[in-house]
Amino acid sequence: MTHDHDLVLRPTEAQTAAALNPPAGRNGGDLVVETLAGLGATTVFGLPGQHALGMFDALRRSSLRYVGLRVENNAGFAADAYGRITGEAAPLLLSTGPGALTSLAALHEAASASAPVLAISSQIPTAGLGGGRHGYLHELPDQAASFRGVVKSVHTVRTQSQIPSAIAAAWQSALTAPHGPVWVEIPQDVLLAETSLPVVTAVDATPDELPPRPELTAVAADLLSRAARPAVIAGGGVVRADASGKLRQLAETLNAPVVTTYGGKGAFPWHHPLSLQSWLEDRHTTDFLEDADVLLVVGSGLGELSSNYHTFKPRGRVIQIEADLGKLESNHPALGIHADARLALQALLETVSEREDPTAPERVRTLLAQVSDRIAVQELTLEQEVLASVRRALPAGSPSFWDMTILAYWAWSAFDAHAPNLMHSAQGAGGLGYGFPAALGAAAADPSRPVLAVSGDGGALYSIAELATARQHDLPVTWLIVDDGGYGILREYMTDAFGEPTATELTRPDYVALAESFGVPGIRTSPETLETDLAKALAEPGPSVVVLPALLKMFAPTHLGSD
Numbered sequence: 267m268t269h270d271h272d273l274v275l276r277p278t279e280a281q282t283a284a285a286l287n288p289p290a291g292r293n294g295g296d297l298v299v300e301t302l303a304g305l306g307a308t309t310v311f312g313l314p315g316q317h318a319l320g321m322f323d324a325l326r327r328s329s330l331r332y333v334g335l336r337v338e339n340n341a342g343f344a345a346d347a348y349g350r351i352t353g354e355a356a357p358l359l360l361s362t363g364p365g366a367l368t369s370l371a372a373l374h375e376a377a378s379a380s381a382p383v384l385a386i387s388s389q390i391p392t393a394g395l396g397g398g399r400h401g402y403l404h405e406l407p408d409q410a411a412s413f414r415g416v417v418k419s420v421h422t423v424r425t426q427s428q429i430p431s432a433i434a435a436a437w438q439s440a441l442t443a444p445h446g447p448v449w450v451e452i453p454q455d456v457l458l459a460e461t462s463l464p465v466v467t468a469v470d471a472t473p474d475e476l477p478p479r480p481e482l483t484a485v486a487a488d489l490l491s492r493a494a495r496p497a498v499i500a501g502g503g504v505v506r507a508d509a510s511g512k513l514r515q516l517a518e519t520l521n522a523p524v525v526t527t528y529g530g531k532g533a534f535p536w537h538h539p540l541s542l543q544s545w546l547e548d549r550h551t552t553d554f555l556e557d558a559d560v561l562l563v564v565g566s567g568l569g570e571l572s573s574n575y576h577t578f579k580p581r582g583r584v585i586q587i588e589a590d591l592g593k594l595e596s597n598h599p600a601l602g603i604h605a606d607a608r609l610a611l612q613a614l615l616e617t618v619s620e621r622e623d624p625t626a627p628e629r630v631r632t633l634l635a636q637v638s639d640r641i642a643v644q645e646l647t648l649e650q651e652v653l654a655s656v657r658r659a660l661p662a663g664s665p666s667f668w669d670m671t672i673l674a675y676w677a678w679s680a681f682d683a684h685a686p687n688l689m690h691s692a693q694g695a696g697g698l699g700y701g702f703p704a705a706l707g708a709a710a711a712d713p714s715r716p717v718l719a720v721s722g723d724g725g726a727l728y729s730i731a732e733l734a735t736a737r738q739h740d741l742p743v744t745w746l747i748v749d750d751g752g753y754g755i756l757r758e759y760m761t762d763a764f765g766e767p768t769a770t771e772l773t774r775p776d777y778v779a780l781a782e783s784f785g786v787p788g789i790r791t792s793p794e795t796l797e798t799d800l801a802k803a804l805a806e807p808g809p810s811v812v813v814l815p816a817l818l819k820m821f822a823p824t825h826l827g828s829d
Contacts, residue, residue, distance in 0.1 A: 543680075
């Protein structure tokens, strides 16, 4: 009698022959790229360095496509976006010490946004590991310690035979909900040494599923079915789990209004009768959600931005579905369900009862009218017209990537993403420089459609070197730079707090001339011609830059007690 656990896949004669006679000239780096290919990777990002040359040399003998950026942090942002767009673990190849550490801010963003990035770094030679002070170039006492507080898991390799299993374990970790960045480090001598190990072929790294506990979804379904005023907050976990269709089914079954967080943009149709859109930094929306007698929170930890800066105080029963265990009930008591959003929503769909509520669409319309009236009295026509022009110019199926800039803050609340997974920003960790390199990563994932990047002039200077990357790989990214002569949002914050700004004003280049020096077409536009100029740039093949000199303002906050 044969049991399932006794089954072993036996190699064919050809596979056996290939294993016994591996190609000559391979090294530890070949084991890295062979494992990545065996896992299904097709594209890698990164930047070479002395200790990592074994990996980069192996790329010559690989079918993997390499997209090299000019700064490691930007390479990390590109890998982050590739992971968000494809749902695959995006390989990021890095060198030791300074090269590795320069990626930390990007990995912080990937961790905050649950983007699957597989960072593979070199290390000093094996003899130097262990915390001694041997004087190797790029030496750190404990390089991995710098990453443990940022990434999901750390995997240190010391021998060539450990490479395939370590990378496979990291891949599985990156793609198990909640997704996130992982770290693998391999010493220089292990990468460079010739290997006699057979070519890596089939690699099993199937992500673990995270289903909900049925007794919890049964209670949640009962609460929602009997609710008088249910509401839903849909976060980024809905987008990452590809669960927007199930969310819509559930909302329509329950007649429950839905608001999406900034990380959950597109998780629910913008113009649906039950859509509260994304106006989370608004007291009217906060009041509406506080009034719900049962509030379903899916794929969100209700952090600072999603809770109107922690002013949100729910009065009803909260049900929280979250794949990140540390976020369950971290801000509010709830019926916490540790699960992937898609699996949990499916369980609820199978158990909730249909709920009639003809008042729900009218309550949604009233709320949106209140928000609109609040914005209208602030005389922010320019900002609304600029954002509307961007929306009209951007093709419906094209993704956009937004840096930390005033127009992006408007977009969080007021931009219709059109569909899940089409609008992304750096609001997870809040670092500058995300927009353009992330857009390059998205274009590498799907070059058949144009991609939009949006930055302020301050954030643009973080990633200006990547114009060379865009040109070298001919990536279809149009970069909109809103030039207001400084760090615009910090200028506002400081003026509001102290009466005048300090350290916010910038000397900056002529961005159009600078773009053209890289061989990238550039144009200076105006609010009146933005839609036409941006649409034209997006329609042209390859990269382009559109510069909008404009001083934009933010709408007034409501978390400080103002209305």
